[in-house]
Amino acid sequence: MLPTGVCMLTGELPPDRGGVGDYSARLSDALAAIGVPVGVLTTRRAGQPLRRTLGASAVPVHAAVPTWDARAWRLVIKALSQLGPRPLLHVQFQAGAYNLGGSVHLLPTIVRAALPHARVVTTFHDFLPPYLFPKAGPARLAANQWLARSSHAAIFTDLADLEQAGPGVHGYVVPIGSNIDCAPAAEPSRADLRRLLGATDDTLLVGYFGFLNPSKGVPTLLAAIRQVAAQRPVRLALIGAETGVSNPTDQPEAHAVQQAISESGMAHLVTSTGYLPPADLSAALLACDALALPFRDGASARRGTLMAALAHGLPIVTTLPSRTAPTAGPSPVWLGSGPHAVAIRDGVSALLVPPDDAEVLAAALLRLGTDTALRDRLAAGAGAVAARIAWQALAAETAASYAATFAGPPP
Helix, strand or coil: CCCCEEEEECCCCCCCCCHHHHHHHHHHHHHHHCCCCEEEEEECCCCCCCEEEECCCCEEEEEEECCCCCHHHHHHHHHHCCCCCCEEEEEEECHHHHCCCCHHHHHHHHHHHHCCCCEEEEEECCCCCCCCCCCCCCHHHHHHHHHHHHCCEEEECCHHHHHHHCCCCCEEECCCCCCCCCCCCCCCCHHHHHHHCCCCCCCEEEEEECCCCHHHCHHHHHHHHHHHHCCCCEEEEEEECCCCCCCCCHHHHHHHHHHHHHHCCCHHHEEEEECCCHHHHHHHHHHCCEEEECCCCCCCCCCHHHHHHHHCCCCEEEECCCCCCCCCCCCCEEECCHHHCEEECECCCEEEECCCCHHHHHHHHHHHHHCHHHHHHHHHHHHHHHHHHCHHHHHHHHHHHHHHHCCCCCC
């Protein structure tokens, strides 16, 4: 039984730059397209309208939350009380999107007390703990675990996060989708765009897409590009915005990366595009010969940039999950779990290399530079995986988790 109304709660939403906001917008639009009544409750931003719509389905957006503390509880209860006999709150959780505070962690408890007929589903975009207060210590992880246990259902974008949540969680593993459609701008042409990015016909154009935060492994990528440059013409394109709104570490890391490029004499090997509108970003991705995503904690289903690369059918070099034993070989990266799961396999839909290993990453890039058949095979494999992360499929899985929470008395 589906809810009579869904309140999608998110700390960020486009035009904010951030994966949680993009996910919330696209999931809401896809849910509305399959008949789930949904509206978005989000942060009040200066210069932005209090009410608007988003997506092809014209999902209503209420930018009504002035700050993420206990005052947000009243707004949530008010919104849910207007959604009929089966209201559902869907919290899009990432600690940074809620100012690292703890008020959101208590929302399921508040909703259960105020509206026993309502349900709460929480999506964990990662399981990084909030700040809470000085010397919070173990309470930080406990806050996340309580949010997961007190929700009627919890959706995790990565299996490792579900394991951290501990026992007593009604959990699902559902990957995120691509936040960039494969819909490139018609002009300039791919050849002209490659020249604008600093690549000639014989240059291996390696793309990187994503914020320059410490988890992304960009220093390792720079070291690998330097090694590749010693053997063949290569260019690295840092595509898109360098920083987002939710992670305070993005800005200093972006500065450190640009400083490293300058001080190492690599400026002639690197082009930074800065923020690009979606159609131009899509075209820039497709202009690349390969995309390198050397995540320090390994590739996972919560990485929106990886999903965008798959959706564009690009040859990808990314990293093995951090828990993979060195002697175990290239284990696949699983997206989702259960009967809907699909794997990114080494040599089939990506090349998988160890994290923080510039030498192996350089070797993989050199291999792609000389083996066009491998690039074609990886591109086809990426396209096959992309069907798993289409927003229609993710919306259907999410709606099924909603229905399950109303199938019996609240657990």
